[in-house]
Amino acid sequence: MIMIRTIFFVLSILCSGVCLGQITIQGKVVDAHNQPIPSASLQVVGQTQGVATDFDGNFSLQLESLPASIRVSSIGFVTQTISLSDSETLAIVLEEETMSLGEIVISASRTPERIFESPVTVERFGLKEIKNTASVDFYDGLENLKGVDINTNSLTFKSINTRGFASFANTRFVQLVDGMDNSAPALNFTLGNLLGMTEIDVQSVELLPGASSALYGANAFNGILFMRSKSPFDFQGISAYAKSGLTSQKAAGDNIFWDLGIRAAKKFSDKFAAKVNFSYLEGTDWFAVSQENVLMPGTGREQIDYDGLNVYGDEVSTNIQAVGLALAEAGIIPSGAVNLLPSENVSRTGYLESDLTDYEAQSIKFDGALHYRPFADDLEFIYQVKVGKGATIYQGANRYSLKNFFLQQHKVEVRNDNFFLRAYMTDEDAGDSYDMRFTGININRSWKSDQQWFGEYAGAYIQATLAGASNDQAHQLARQTAETGRLIPGTPAFERALNSVTTNPDLATGSQFRDGSQLYHAEGNYNFSHLIDFADIQVGGSYRTYRLNSFGTIFTDYDGPISYSELGLYTQIQKKLMDERLKLTASLRYDKSELFDGQMTPRFSIGYTAGIKRNHNFRASVQSAFRNPTTQDLYIGLDVGRAILVGSSKDNLDRYVRDFPVNNPAANGGNATATISARAAYENSFSVASVEQGAPVSSGVELVEPEKAMAYEVGYRGHFGKVTVDLNAYFTDYNDFIASQNVIAPLYGEVGDNSLSLLALQSGDYKVFQAYTNADSQVQSYGASIAVASKVLNGFDISANYTFADFEQDDPEFRASFNTPKHKFKASFGHTELVKNFGFNVSYRWSDSYFWQSSFGDGNIPSISVLDAQLNYTVPKIKSIFKVGAANLSGEEYYTAYGTGHVGTQLYVSWTINNF
Structure with missing residues (x-):
């Protein structure tokens, strides 16, 4: 806190110029119940001046001259435009918006437009939704949006999925934070919110399910998520939150978690503003303790060739008769003794996952930004830095314990209302992370080599058989003999071996994976709408370079980093006709990777607004999309035990x-x-x-080639009094579907x-x-969703949505990894102010069972039913909101992927102070 105040003091001295001769307009923005509306936006029409209300709804706005008009808006309320002729004190009352489709989004067309008129399906999660979510944090709350799944990798690492074909890496989905792709350059997974955005700095979240390659490039294939932070020009002051509670799971017991954050922002003048954010989370992850035999489901550790799901080291298996042949050839046993050995595979005894990690969950995030407007207008220069460090569990081909995983991003950007030009770099460091499968394998090898272990097993089996033992008795005695000298979890010898293996990057003897990969990205966009009256025309492009540097532990970069680049160019034209009821949008993008031929991805959409009150909107779109093979698809070289993963560049x-x-x-x-x-x-x-x-x-x-798709979508949005309806249906036809075999x-x-x-x-x-x-096979996916929302019984918010998703393929041997439930239902019920300053929300979601496929393992995911609830109380005098809630209130544990820990109940209380 002292450091933050010192920074602000120094910056205020350097930037203390105050514009003279301006007119000050003050006032308050409230709702129909005379309750203040914090963070409401006031923008001078035709100018760049603007402010946001503080926690009490108060504002102070500087005008250059009068008369003037100001536009007042807030999510969940009807926008008003007020004409001013003198410097009066204003009392502005906003009417609550009964039609959520009136909210403004930017992502669908790279230009501001109402959700109601968006040419494609788009979901929005704003300040109101963040406040009212019953989930533990805003990122978890996204799961209540229609068509959205969140796969829970661990307590702090979750992956968003839309329209199927999901994994935890989910390389068909892009997540942007203030325009920056926050996926790990080497490991290819989107980091969720592990190292993402601090909750009190989130202004809005927009999600586009489905193909978006025409505007956003190669990997915006099945969806794209946009998270936008608050500008220090509009949201000033110091805000903070403290959250704590319990995670409760049968395997892990009850454990306390903490989540703390602070945001400080200052507008020093009309030209300069700055902000900093910091948050810290710690807790205990969900334990993964399944001992199911993946080689023979339904059996346990009694099998001689046992490979437990969350047991590691038992992947090392060999034919015991072949071992006997080698012993006989070496003259160790008589050749006739080989016939006493059965031709059966035997596996080494593994270690439980809980023996190999402490399940620490931690997230430390810092970001800061400097904003400069040299002419005090809409031209703005931004420097932004984001730094994150964390500990979590990640499941890819194996289960990985991420320790001190570090990611940093630096961005410079210049923009105004008509263009932006930004460049950023992402740098990751795997820290002390390690592969738990190889940890188990190499701890075993540290006390006894595979050759010695299997040799002793074979010898003991022969001796037991000659002594008259049955086959089962001989196997039991053989394992007991081979296990002599085994390191016991919890002992000093085991801990020394664990430390030695997890700090060794050589997978022949260790399990640490090293990574110092980087990504460099530059992009720009220009909108000619202020110069051309005929139509809104945009052009843009991007350039990206990957620099893979795993020191030979993940990729085949044994002799140095591997680099390659991608280039993209696009344009879009948008035209309104028929009294602006008909909206036509056409986009075209060209992308070229230096490793593959170029790809063209066009998109065309049509939207029509019908009805006397313009309360019905129909839309249809067709677009092509493509996805370049990932860094791992191209350059991985990793033996994960069950298989050796090799890239196909x-x-x-x-x-x-x-x-x-x-x-x-x-x-x-x-x-x-x-x-x-x-x-x-x-x-x-x-x-x-x-x-x-x-x-x-x-x-x-x-060899792998880029994946392509044609996506078709139709939709309808409408409102009938206090009821809103939003529905869509889609069909996607894939060609050259990228998969592993x-x-x-x-x-x-x-x-x-x-x-x-x-x-x-x-x-x-x-x-x-x-x-x-x-894949040679034809792959197609299709689905539909509908959402209905309304206000009932004098202000209660009620909503429900249903999603259907399925796919087809004509090759039964092809592993599509659709990994998505066919049917999903979600509902919520609440009131922002049931009585003065008191609100609540209850949300429910259900999804049916489905089959999960991944390189880690395949298995059935049972149907789940989850109930979340929260109560909140606002104390205006101290600008605070107190919340108490529970995620998975029923306590029935569930999981969303094969091999992960089961999700239990999370109870929490929070205190948020907003001083805007």
């Missing part, structure tokens, strides 16, 4: 080269090891399905030679690769 095929031991050296020309590269996945591999069916054939997998590459022999390669399969001498490619 042409220059990546010979980057990943490894030597592997073989079980049958005689078949490999007497060599005990075989060298294999990523090229084998694409040029010398069997399809998994054919091997399982006993008739191995070539996989035929090809597991293939089996023999360590020796050529696929199709019907001899050595088949012998390699029989001997267990092969590696499973996960190759990134395009």
Whole structure:
């Protein structure tokens, strides 16, 4: 606090010039119940001056001259325009907006327009919704929007999904914070709000479900989220919040969490303003404790070849008879003893996930911005910095414990009402993060090598069999023998091994992953509407460079960083006809990655406003979209245990080269090891399905190309008195759908030679690769949603929405990873002021069961029903709002993805002070 005040004091001395000769207009903005409306916007018509009301609804506005007109607006209220002829004190009463579709959005067309007239489906979450959400924070509250799913990765890391094909990385969805893409450049996941925006600095959130490539480029494929922060010119003062409560889960028990934040903003003059934000969250993550056997669902640890879902180290498995053959060839056991060993796979004993992480959840966020208007008009220069550090659990191909994960962004921007030009960079540092699967594997190897463990297992099994033991008894004795020397969780020896493995980036002996990747992005847009009367015309473009630097732990950047760039150009024309009832919008974008051919993505939409009161809007749109392969699709080279992930860029095929031991050296020309590269996945591999069916054939997998789609959408928005209706339906046809495909590459022999390669399969001498490619099958998705909202019984807000989503494919072996419930229903009921200063909200959501597919694992997700509730009380004298609430009030634990911790109940109380 002292530092913030000192900064403001110094800046105020440097920027203390005050404009003289201006006219001051003061007043208060209230609602029909004479309650103040904080953060209401007052804008001088035709000029750039504007302010926002403080917590008590008061304002003071500087005018250059009179007469003048000011436009007064606030989310949830009808906008008014007031004419002024003298410097009177104003008492402005805003009428509550019964039609939420009147809110202004920018994202749909890159220009301000009402949701009612937007050419595509758009959802908005503003200050009113943030205040009234029953969720623990505003980001969780987005899940109550129609057509939106939030997949809970962990307590502090959640991923938004719209219109299917979701994963936690969700590379078909873009999230922008003040125009900056906040996805991790290397790991490819959108960071949710782990390192995003502080709640008290959020002005609005807009979400476009569906394809948006025509304006926003390659990865705005299934949706895009815009989060916009408050300007220090409009929202001044010091605001803060404190939130605390309990997370309750059967596996983890009851744990306290804290969430604290402060915002300080100052308008020093009409030319200069600044702000800083800081927040800190800590708690305990949801424990993931499933011991389901992923190799044989429905069975447990009694299986000799056991691979537990949240158990790590047991992925190391081999054919015990093949081990006997190797022992016999080495002269360790008699050759006849091999026949006593069954041809069965045996796995090492793993460690529980809860033994390998402390489940710490932490988020530390700081951001600051300097805003300069050199002429005290709409031309504005901005420098913004965002810094975040956190600890959480991330689930990708494996489960990762992110420790001291660090991300920073720096942006410079110049803009006015007609253009913007911005450039920013994103820099990530994985900190002390590690892969929990390899932690378990290499802790095992630290006390006994795989060769020794399986050798002791085979020897003990033979001895037990010769002594008359049954097969089950022999396996039990063999495991007990091999487990001699096992490190026990909680002991000093185990903790030393855990620390040694998790700080070692070599996956042969450790599990730490290192990353110092960066992203550089520049973009601009110019709107010619003030120069051209015929139509609104915009042009723009963007340029992006990736610099991958994982030091060889994730990507094949063993000899230095890997860089490549993407370029995009677009234009849009928008025209209103027929007394502005008919609105036509056409867009066209061209994108070019240096690794692929260029892509054209047009969009055309038509909207018509009908009715005497203009209260019905019909719309239709068709647009193409595309998605470039991600950094991991192109350059990953990572052995995750069950498979080796290899990117499919042409220059990546010979980057990943490894030597592997073989079980049958005689078949490999007497060599005990075989060298294999990523090229084998694409040029010398069997399809998994054919091997399982006993008739191995070539996989035929090809190098990955950009994914394309054609999206069609129709919609209707209308209001009938106090009732609003918003519905849409869509159909998307995908081509070259990007997906991963597991293939089996023999360590020796050529696929199709019907001899050595088949012998390699029989001997267990092969590696499973996960190759990134395009599906040959046709993939289509379709769905519809409807939302109805109204005010009833003298001011109660009631709303409900339903969403249907499904897909089709013509290849049953293709893994589409749709990962989305077919049916979803959500509803909310509340009142902003049931009695003076007291409000409440209750929200409910239900989704049916669905099947989850990912590189980590596949499994069924049961149907869920979740009830959230909150009570809030406003104390105007201290400019405070107190809230008490509960997320998942019923306490019935649920999960949204296979392998994650089950979500329990979260109880919270909060105190927010808004001094605007």
